Amino acid sequence: MLFYYAVKTVSLASHIALEEVGADYESRLVDFATQQQRSADYLGINPKGRVPALATSQGVITETPALLVYIAQTHPDSVLALPADPFAFAKLQEFNNYLCATVHVNHAHRMRGSRWVDDEAAMAAMRAKVPQTMAESFRLIEEEMLRGPWVLGEDFSVCDCYLFTISNWLAGDKVDIDQFPEVAAHAARMREREPVRRVLGLHGIE
Amino acid sequence: MLFYYAVKTVSLASHIALEEVGADYESRLVDFATQQQRSADYLGINPKGRVPALATSQGVITETPALLVYIAQTHPDSVLALPADPFAFAKLQEFNNYLCATVHVNHAHRMRGSRWVDDEAAMAAMRAKVPQTMAESFRLIEEEMLRGPWVLGEDFSVCDCYLFTISNWLAGDKVDIDQFPEVAAHAARMREREPVRRVLGLHGIE
Numbered sequence: 001m002l003f004y005y006a007v008k009t010v011s012l013a014s015h016i017a018l019e020e021v022g023a024d025y026e027s028r029l030v031d032f033a034t035q036q037q038r039s040a041d042y043l044g045i046n047p048k049g050r051v052p053a054l055a056t057s058q059g060v061i062t063e064t065p066a067l068l069v070y071i072a073q074t075h076p077d078s079v080l081a082l083p084a085d086p087f088a089f090a091k092l093q094e095f096n097n098y099l100c101a102t103v104h105v106n107h108a109h110r111m112r113g114s115r116w117v118d119d120e121a122a123m124a125a126m127r128a129k130v131p132q133t134m135a136e137s138f139r140l141i142e143e144e145m146l147r148g149p150w151v152l153g154e155d156f157s158v159c160d161c162y163l164f165t166i167s168n169w170l171a172g173d174k175v176d177i178d179q180f181p182e183v184a185a186h187a188a189r190m191r192e193r194e195p196v197r198r199v200l201g202l203h204g205i206e
Numbered sequence: 207m208l209f210y211y212a213v214k215t216v217s218l219a220s221h222i223a224l225e226e227v228g229a230d231y232e233s234r235l236v237d238f239a240t241q242q243q244r245s246a247d248y249l250g251i252n253p254k255g256r257v258p259a260l261a262t263s264q265g266v267i268t269e270t271p272a273l274l275v276y277i278a279q280t281h282p283d284s285v286l287a288l289p290a291d292p293f294a295f296a297k298l299q300e301f302n303n304y305l306c307a308t309v310h311v312n313h314a315h316r317m318r319g320s321r322w323v324d325d326e327a328a329m330a331a332m333r334a335k336v337p338q339t340m341a342e343s344f345r346l347i348e349e350e351m352l353r354g355p356w357v358l359g360e361d362f363s364v365c366d367c368y369l370f371t372i373s374n375w376l377a378g379d380k381v382d383i384d385q386f387p388e389v390a391a392h393a394a395r396m397r398e399r400e401p402v403r404r405v406l407g408l409h410g411i412e
Contacts, residue, residue, distance in 0.1 A: 047350050048304075058293040063307070065271065066299035073292040086279040087264040093272035098254075101269070101307040109322050116315050116339065117331040125328035133322065144253045 001025040002055040004045065006032045007204040010104060011052035013165040014067045015203070017158055019195035021075035025054075027202065065096040068158035079156055088152075095151055095159045099166055103141075106133035107169050131174040138170065142180040149189060164190040168205060207231040208261040210251065212238045213410040216310060217258035219371040220273045221409070223364055225401035227281035231260075233408065271302040274364035285362055294358075301357055301365045305372055309347075312339035313375050337380040344376065348386040355395060370396040374411060 003018060003025050005011035009032075018025055030036050030051050037049045046053040046062050054061045054070070061067055072080040083089050108115070110130040113123035141163070145151065151159035167187050170177045177184045190196050200206075209224060209231050211217035215238075224231055236242050236257050243255045252259040252268050260267045260276070267273055275298075278286040289295050314321070316336040319329035347369070351357065357365035373393050376383045383390045396402050406412070 047346060048308075056293060059297075061293070061296045061300060063300045063303035065303050066296045069299060070292055070296035073295070086276055087262060087267070089279070090267045090272045090276035091265075093275060094267060094269045097269035097271050097303070097306060100303060101311065102254075105307065105311050106322070116312070117328070117335055119331050122323070122328040122331035125323040125325050129323055140253060 001057075002028050004028050004030050004042070004051055004053040004055070005203070006030045006037070006051045007202075009051050009203075010064050010165055012168070012199065012203045012205070013064055013158075013162040014052045014054070014071065015199045016161040016164070016196050017068050017071045017080060019198050020161065020193075021071055021078035021080050023071060023075065029202075063100075064162065065093065065100050068096060068162060069093070072158050080158055082157075083152075083155075092152060092157055092159055095145060096162055098137075098141075098145070099162050103134070103137045103166055106130060106137055107166070107173060109133070110173060134170060134173045134175045135179070138167075138175065138177075138180050138183055142182050146182050146186060148182055149186070151186075160186070160190060164196070207263075208234050210234045210236050210248070210257055210259040210261070211409070212236045212243070212257045213408075215257050215409075216270050216371055218374070218405065218409045218411070219270055219364075219368040220258045220260070220277065221405045222367040222370070222402050223274050223277045223286060225404050226367065226399075227277055227284035227286050229277060229281065235408075269306075270368065271299065271306050274302060274368060275299070278364050286364055286367075288363075289358075289361075298358060298363055298365055301351060302368055304343075304347075304351070305368050309340070309343045309372055312336060312343055313372070313379060315339070316379060340376060340379045340381045341385070344373075344381065344383075344386050344389055348388050352388050352392060354388055355392070357392075366392070366396060370402070 003015065005015055005027060030042060036042055043049055045055060045060055048062060052064065052067060054067055061070055072082050083092065109126040113126045117123060147153040150156050151163055164187055167177060167183050211221055211233060236248060242248055249255055251261060251266055254268060258270065258273055260273055267276055278288050289298065315332040319332040323329060353359040356362050357369055370393055373383060373389050
């Protein structure tokens with residue numbers, strides 16, 4: 001398998017998952033600085049021009065929640081094994097989707113405002129609200145979602161790879177992670193894991 | 207099970223899925239006109255103050271992609287049975303996530319701009335770009351994703367419930383669905399299904 005990623009993007013979550021399960025894969029850096037995600041070659045892999053993308057023998061998979069579950073499902077004896085109970089699996093998916101469709105979207109209004117507006121004043125208005133929307137999302141995560149020590153409780157899961165990735169964005173979004181002690185402790189716990197440490201440098205994270 | 211929905215929202219997708227599988231459930235309308243989604247009672251069910259939400263004997267599930275898969279997974283002998291192959295399941299999830307995190311988000315910039323900005327000029331700038339972003343998303347769906355006759359090919363799936371729901375928003379977003387003949391034919395095909403017809407009226411759709 002070939003895993004396409006870019007520095008300081010959500011692709012870190014799937015990259016951690018691949019390391020956690022001991023997947024047989026190679027990494028391919030997509031250089032956003034030179035707009036490589038818009039090249040004809042890359043659009044042939046992912047027509048959306050985004051990362052992550054995972055090229056498998058059956059075809060290419062994109063979208064973080066889909067990829068995380070695929071990686072877990074194809075490694076059923078790993079630490080990321082999925083819950084067999086449909087309700088437990090739904091709660092895992094619910095968490096991933098909240099990160100994907102609400103929290104990541106809130107964050108994207110800081111740097112990717114041109115997706116939704118064309119004028120600079122509106123982009124500035126978007127950037128201005130990001131500290132508030134991200135803090136509100138993490139308040140909900142802290143109080144309602146993160147059970148501890150891991151997102152889903154005692155069992156480590158793909159949700160942990162994903163939460164850690166997005167909690168790394170808080171400082172840049174001008175949100176003090178220490179307002180959320182459970183989230184901060186979770187991030188510290190993740191940084192102690194060997195599979196996490198192996199890929200942080202590739203993503204430009206100290 | 208109790209299914210919480212609101213008129214003209216994404217909750218239609220899960221409502222169709224419940225009907226398609228013949229689920230044992232009751233519907234509960236959440237009245238957005240009176241801000242019922244922000245009431246203490248409803249926030250006790252879904253602290254996010256959104257729909258859909260499904261109250262099961264094990265607890266409440268939210269987020270459309272999580273709900274759709276839960277409904278399908280708990281009805282394995284139904285028309286919405288999930289593919290057993292992990293890659294095929296990942297493609298189903300990839301499609302749902304594109305609708306959730308990109309297409310629905312594009313659409314939300316027309317009516318829900320206050321999620322991301324506070325000033326009216328920026329909200330107007332957001333509304334102005336919605337026809338373009340929705341058309342771009344549906345171009346990609348038409349050309350790259352919708353295999354026909356159903357989203358995933360020959361097999362009907364939860365993706366069809368979801369695509370139909372969002373393609374209903376195009377007219378309001380000032381996008382002519384007839385630019386996308388495969389999407390338009392898909393919507394017409396969906397409207398012929400008895401389970402779909404049973405819930406359209408509840409959602410204020412003719």
